[in-house]
Amino acid sequence: MARATVQDVAKTAGVSVGTVSRVLNKSPAVSESSKEKVTAAIRQLNYRPLASARDLRRDRTLRILALAKNLNSPIISEAFRGVGDAAASSGYVSLIAPTAGDPEREQQLVDMLRNGSVDGLIMFSPTMPDEDVDEMAEQLSVVQVCEIADSEAAFGVSIDDRQAAFDITRHLIETGGRRLAMIGNRAARSGRLREEGFRQAAAEAGISREQTLFAEGEFDFHTGRRLTRELLKADPLPDAVFCGSDTVAAGCVREITDAGLRVPDDIAVAGFDDSVQAEMCVPELTTIRQPAYDMGRLAFEELLARMTVPGVHRRGRTFLPHELVIRDSTKN
Amino acid sequence: MARATVQDVAKTAGVSVGTVSRVLNKSPAVSESSKEKVTAAIRQLNYRPLASARDLRRDRTLRILALAKNLNSPIISEAFRGVGDAAASSGYVSLIAPTAGDPEREQQLVDMLRNGSVDGLIMFSPTMPDEDVDEMAEQLSVVQVCEIADSEAAFGVSIDDRQAAFDITRHLIETGGRRLAMIGNRAARSGRLREEGFRQAAAEAGISREQTLFAEGEFDFHTGRRLTRELLKADPLPDAVFCGSDTVAAGCVREITDAGLRVPDDIAVAGFDDSVQAEMCVPELTTIRQPAYDMGRLAFEELLARMTVPGVHRRGRTFLPHELVIRDSTKN
DNA sequence: TCTACTTTTGGAATCGATTCCAAATTGGAG
DNA sequence: CTCCAATTTGGAATCGATTCCAAAAGTAGA
Known part of the structure; x- marks a missing residue:
């Protein structure tokens, strides 16, 4: 039939x-x-x-797509929940697809916007260069979340990564940290901004760049352990480590503990994101809370404006407030 | 322009x-x-x-959709990676959408298959009743992963949850467990199967149902803690707890440790999934490894068969082998 | 009952890509 | 140079839902 x-x-x-x-x-x-x-x-x-017939005639799909490197980041899944709720209340269906950091896969998905498979695009962690995002944003409905390209048509929603890193680093210093270390990720713009904040806080406290340690890698548990192992070879040892994510921080704590040292007494550790990992860790992690759900909601609202009022190319970033959450992994 | x-x-x-x-x-x-x-x-x-024009004429979209309650389950995101890779190599784009357990949202997404927005559907954790899944599967291209409805047209890919639970429970018994407890989730079919396996292993070891404890709830960290708190009120205390997920197990371990007891010496704890949580936990968790990536790949292959050969309604489930991973949270 | 409305209806044209058929072109053999 | 076959091309018909316009039906007032 x-x-x-x-x-x-x-x-x-x-x-x-x-x-x-x-x-x-x-x-x-x-x-x-x-x-x-x-x-x-x-x-x-x-x-x-039939959707295709309706879409063809109406020239819109009432669908949007979100792109992220992977799905298991708690921030992304929470932000996407915000996107989804906001979208639903405006009659849109929101879908998500992981790019796995593969430019080809990403291109294929971005093409869904170009060929009208969806009306709008939300990008969490672009793999393509800033210029490409920029160019795309000129003509199409695109909004960035968390990672915002630093360019002409920059637009999107995030926290102030530099300020957040500054705040948590200052907390580490205020609680006695002098020999500061950071585990970061320079591949991502947010990672570079966090490094800036980290360095700025150190500088303002009169800590020279040479007294500071930096390790770089992806934001997963095992990388956290490996990089911490490197940091622990330093002499003198760091007494405070700022990690780019809670998962990395969990790896860091684990490695410190396994080395027979105590957190925070010997080395304080701070995370980022306030994901459930922060509470699963022993001791529980001091971290930065991102209002991910609201970031998602706002990103959709921004996208909706771009989709429905085609002329409007509202520029600029929206920064949402972050929050320093102090727990037991740092001294007080 | x-x-x-x-x-x-x-x-x-x-x-x-x-x-x-x-x-x-x-x-x-x-x-x-x-x-x-x-x-x-x-x-x-x-x-x-234009996608809609092409799709209309060709009567297919080369897109598939995967539905899951939420995105942050490591098993789902890994399985979806498998789906995505298999789909890509057959020229399909795969998208995912969370239902948040909301029947209305789920219905809206399932409608995307009904109205031809996508060619096929992969369901991870259906909210709708089995009959509905069954009826849908009769006429449309649907494949289930992990959770498979127990009905006529049952079809999909998973591990043998009962056997897996049996295996890990037997391990708990073999390492000295007598006073067994389980933290499970009867709302899900897989949860009920795991309970069966748990009970069967207990029975075969001559442990009566009355000697056994059971706590029920969602599979998150805080629920794990709360339910463990309940279990610890029992007298005598359990000496082995089988948890339905690693995240729950992590909560369980945490609560036991906070109560001043030791894992596994006082109480052994086992998880399920072999997610990264299992390694983040201290002590690291004994657990069941699911071949999630392969399950995803296989699910897509099955779906592809259904989409391309419309008459073929290959029935039945495909069970992939699981693996008992023994770590430090159980005695040896 | 007739006029002047408003409400409701039918159906052709439309959206843009694909596909089929017939026509045009090309190429090669004789 | 002719003829037949193979290659290439143009363009109308098609997919299914929406929308616009004109026509039909309904309603109310006089």
Whole structure:
């Protein structure tokens, strides 16, 4: 049994396709009686309007797509929840796809916006260079979250990464940290901004760059352990480590503990994100809370504005406030 | 500047729309010279075929959708990686959407299959009742992963949850566990199967149902802690706890440790999934490894068969082998 | 009952890419 | 140079839902 079409419904209901379509779209210009006939026919034939035909005619899909490197980042999944809720309340369906950091995969997904498979795009962690994001944003509905390209058409929602890193580093210093270390990721813009904040806080406390340690790598648990192992070879040892994510911080704490040292007494550790990992860690992690859900909501609102008012290319970033969450992994 | 169409490209290249389309679809029946002209025109106009028009005519989208309650389950994100890789190598784009356990949201997403927005559907954790999944599977391309409805048209990919639970429970018994407890989730089919396996292992070891403890709840860290707190009120205390996920197990270990007891000496704890949490926990968790990536790959292959050979409604489940991973949270 | 409305309806045109068929062109053999 | 076959091309028809316009039906007032 092939799929039923408006034609079939019209025939079964004994009305014209126009009337069927009007019923489908809740046009008020339909008599009660034909509305009933059409509704009955739709049920009888188990009819669903074909998305591609509708999209073609209407020139929009009411779908948006979010792109992220991977799905298991707690910040991303929380932000995406915000996107989804905001989208739903505006009648949009929101989908997400991981790029795995593969430029080809990313390109293929971005093409979904170019070819009209979706109306808008939310980018969490672009792999493509800033210029490309920029160029795309010129003509298409794109909003960035967390990672915002530093360019002309920069636009999107995030926290102030530099300030957040500054705040938490200052906390480390205020609680006695002098020999500071950071585990960061220079591949990401946010990572570079956090490094800036870290260095600025150190500098303001009169700690020279040479007294400072820096290790670089991806933000996963095992990398955290490995990089910490490197840091622990330093002499003198660091007494405070700022990590770019809670997961890395968990690895850091683990490695310190395994080395027979105590957190925070010997070495204080700070994370970033306030994910559940921060609470799972022993001791629980001092960290930076990102308002991920709200960032997602706001990102969708921004996107909606771009999609519906085509001329509007509201520029600029929106920064949401972060929060320093102090727990037991740093002294007090 | 509006979007260019095949018509525009044809005019610019000085050929007919048919020829343009043939170039787009790499038909061999095009002369070298017109291919060049068309390619040049496409580049000049920055032309992209409109997805909805193509989909309408071709009656397929080369897109699939995966549904899950939430995105941050490590098993789901790993399985989805498998889906994505398999899909990509067959020319499909795979998208994912969280339902948040909301039936309305789920319905809306399932409608994307019904209305032809996507060609196939992979369900990780359905909220709808088994009958509905079953009915849907009768006519549409749907494959289940991890959670498989227990019904006529049952089909999908998972591990043998009962056997896995049996195996790990037997391990708990073999390492001295007598007073067994389980933290499970009866809301999910897999949860019920795991409970069966747990009980079967206990029974075979001559442990009566009354000697056994059971706590029920969602699979997150805080629930794990709360339920463990309940279990620790029992007298005598349990000496081995099987948890339905590593995250719950981490909460369980934490609560036990905070109560001044030792894992595994006083109470052994086992997890499930072999996610990174299992290694982050101290002590590291004995757990069951699920071949999530392969489950995802296989699920897509199954789906592909259903999508391309419409008559084929291959029934049945595919079980992939699990693996007992023994670490320090259980005695040896 | 007739006029002047408003409400409701039918159906053709439309969106843009693909595909099929017939026509045009090319190439090679004789 | 002719003829037949193979290659290439143009363009109309098609996919299914929406929308616009004109026509039909309904309603109210006089």
